[in-house]
Amino acid sequence: MSIYDIHTPEELLKDNSYPGRGILIGKTPDGKKAVTAYFIMGRSANSRNRIFTEKNGEVFTEPFDAAKVQDPSLIIYAAVRRFENNLIVTNGNQTDTVYDGLKAGKSFSEALESREFEPDGPNFTPRISGMLTFENGDFRYQMSILKSADAEGSACNRFTFTYSPLNGLGHFLHTYVCDGNPIPTFQGEPERIAVCDDIDEMTGRIWNSLNEQNKISLYVRYVDLETGKAENRLINKNK
Numbered sequence: 397m398s399i400y401d402i403h404t405p406e407e408l409l410k411d412n413s414y415p416g417r418g419i420l421i422g423k424t425p426d427g428k429k430a431v432t433a434y435f436i437m438g439r440s441a442n443s444r445n446r447i448f449t450e451k452n453g454e455v456f457t458e459p460f461d462a463a464k465v466q467d468p469s470l471i472i473y474a475a476v477r478r479f480e481n482n483l484i485v486t487n488g489n490q491t492d493t494v495y496d497g498l499k500a501g502k503s504f505s506e507a508l509e510s511r512e513f514e515p516d517g518p519n520f521t522p523r524i525s526g527m528l529t530f531e532n533g534d535f536r537y538q539m540s541i542l543k544s545a546d547a548e549g550s551a552c553n554r555f556t557f558t559y560s561p562l563n564g565l566g567h568f569l570h571t572y573v574c575d576g577n578p579i580p581t582f583q584g585e586p587e588r589i590a591v592c593d594d595i596d597e598m599t600g601r602i603w604n605s606l607n608e609q610n611k612i613s614l615y616v617r618y619v620d621l622e623t624g625k626a627e628n629r630l631i632n633k634n635k
Contacts, residue, residue, distance in 0.1 A: 402565055402588045405598075409605035414439065414575035417487040419526045420602070421537045421559075422566020422591040428621060430528055430535045431566060431591050433602060434475055434485050435614040439575075442466040447632040448613040453478060455615050460634040470514055470521075476615065483619070486525040487571060488514065490542075494525060504538050505556040512552035513544050518578040520544035524569045533621055536560060539569050543581050557586055566591040599629040 409415065420433040436457065438444040447460045455476035459465045465472075473489040479498045484491055490511045497507020504527045514521040522543035528535050538558045545551035559567060567586035572579045592598040595618045603614050616629045 416571030418570035423561035425564035437610040
């Protein structure tokens with residue numbers, strides 16, 4: 397095995413019933429487009445009662461059936477926002493934290509210093525975040541994970557990864573290693589994942605690889621680096 401192996405979506409997802417929420421960022425093999433994707437999964441009725449909606453280029457999680465919402469605090473948030481030449485994607489309301497931080501002149505990692513993992517012990521779900529920064533017909537990207545330092549949630553460890561995009565390569569960060577009780581937190585660096593030139597192929601391969609019972613929603617965005625034009629795909633299991 398080479399540390400530079402690039403895995404397919406199927407290899408990373410097909411046999412994993414619960415990777416949780418996941419962020420993918422990368423560049424198409426032809427070098428023409430930036431790629432980002434975000435999916436959510438759920439085990440409880442409250443988590444599964446969600447959909448993605450897109451408004452003015454921003455993506456939000458919303459209840460599918462508002463009457464069935466039990467606790468909105470960790471499941472309803474803006475998942476994708478844009479500030480100037482930065483595209484932010486996260487698995488929680490730290491999307492707004494990064495947005496406000498950039499607006500105040502902070503960097504991606506500086507903005508996240510004020511946040512930590514989710515208060516949902518004993519899982520202590522990590523907060524995962526990504527940001528694409530577009531400039532001069534290209535882009536760079538960063539990914540972050542904020543996770544518990546121990547099983548008791550007594551401290552937060554913060555990791556930030558900065559990437560120079562390579563054609564055909566993406567990096568994939570998800571909240572959990574796999575299903576469990578408590579659910580084991582993601583370990584190590586973001587995984588190296590193959591990216592497709594075609595947005596429909598990429599969307600289909602991610603969605604079809606996610607566990608049928610636990611998957612909820614998927615959003616994929618391709619941005620043309622020459623024109624800045626964005627193409628999006630959004631899938632909700634709840635319709």
